[in-house]
Amino acid sequence: MAQVISWNCHGLMHKIDEVKSLLFQHMPACIALQETYLQPSQNPKFHKYSLVRKDHESDVKVSGGVALLVSHQYPCISVNLQTTLQAIAVRIHLSKLITICS
Numbered sequence: 001m002a003q004v005i006s007w008n009c010h011g012l013m014h015k016i017d018e019v020k021s022l023l024f025q026h027m028p029a030c031i032a033l034q035e036t037y038l039q040p041s042q043n044p045k046f047h048k049y050s051l052v053r054k055d056h057e058s059d060v061k062v063s064g065g066v067a068l069l070v071s072h073q074y075p076c077i078s079v080n081l082q083t084t085l086q087a088i089a090v091r092i093h094l095s096k097l098i099t100i101c102s
Helices: 013-026
Strands: 004-008 030-034 049-054 066-071 076-079 089-093 097-101
Touching: 004 013, 013 030, 030 097, 066 089
Parallel strands: 004 030
Antiparallel strands: 030 066, 049 066, 076 089, 089 097
16 A cells, blocks of 8 residues: 655655655655745655755745655645645546645
8 A cells, every 4th residue: 555654744855865864664656745945956866756846945944845755656736726825736546546745
């Protein structure tokens, strides 16, 4: 059965080893990440996973941000959300078509 994990990581770049460990140990279909604190110039790569993200850009400091790490094993498409919230979504085909939003 496919797993979906959600994690408020408080800074993806500082927790990248933990994220890679989660991917290796559990091989989830998707990991929903909150508080990624990614800057537009930062592009972390994950073996066999695509990173779909929405960064929170601020003139003061980097904060917030959300992302979805989706396994290449499962077909998916991005969902265009009409919101000012920090939110991102994909439709992924597991045993059936589901929508995951972070």
